[in-house]
Amino acid sequence: MTFDIKIKCRRGHVFAKELYPTKHDMALTLESNNNKTMRLHKQFCHLDIQQVKDTAQKLGVNVDDVNNKINCEDCKMAKAKQKAVPKKDETKSLTPGERLCINSSSINTRSAKKKFWILVEDQAISMKWSFFVNNKKDQVNPIIELIKEIHETTDWKVSFI
Numbered sequence: 001m002t003f004d005i006k007i008k009c010r011r012g013h014v015f016a017k018e019l020y021p022t023k024h025d026m027a028l029t030l031e032s033n034n035n036k037t038m039r040l041h042k043q044f045c046h047l048d049i050q051q052v053k054d055t056a057q058k059l060g061v062n063v064d065d066v067n068n069k070i071n072c073e074d075c076k077m078a079k080a081k082q083k084a085v086p087k088k089d090e091t092k093s094l095t096p097g098e099r100l101c102i103n104s105s106s107i108n109t110r111s112a113k114k115k116f117w118i119l120v121e122d123q124a125i126s127m128k129w130s131f132f133v134n135n136k137k138d139q140v141n142p143i144i145e146l147i148k149e150i151h152e153t154t155d156w157k158v159s160f161i
Ligand SMILES: [Zn+2]
Pocket: 041, 046, 047, 072, 073, 074, 075, 076
């Protein structure tokens, strides 16, 4: 196929080819039922078989010899699910205070003086503490203070953050 039409566009050129519809039934006389089914299926962007037949019929294609099933590897691949990754965290702490998880989010409001929201969560019991700081590096001191406070006011021992 020769792309013999040069179309100018904003960043250069695109080459194109003018295509003319063929008389489908004539073109398909030597094609097997399977090949015709697959060709139509691919031409119609992997529609299911009923949609393929309906669309082909509307375009004037004889669908009497189109199979009722499609054996398309691409569709099988697309439908195959990725093996699920176990969501359970094997290292999850069950001891209160042992593991603190820290998450930070930026705050977009112009009026907010503090730009980062630091959320600390105890992994075992989901207890949460929030801090607001100007810079991400400013989160260190409040977290140290939090850990000191936890050690002073409870019998918890923070081991992981
Ligand atoms: Zn397909």
